Amino acid sequence: MGNVAPLNTSFMVAAMVGFLVSVLYIPRFSLNWAFAFGLVFTCMFVASLISMVSGPETEQLRSKRRK
Secondary structure, three states, X not given: OOOOOOOOHHHHHHHHHHHHHHHHXXXXXXXXXXXXXXXXXXXXXXXXXXXXXXXXXXXXXXXXXXO
């Protein structure tokens, strides 16, 4: 595998909030759009979980010393 870095925590939070909004608020207007948004945000959440499990510590993640 190449260099993999975990996704930001804000990405996971956006996926959770977006899923809740798409399940609770969007169906009032359109079930098709609610399903589509729910599917997208579920994929985002799964991607963030996968990146947390398979993300090794790389040079990108280590704190750099300032000169």
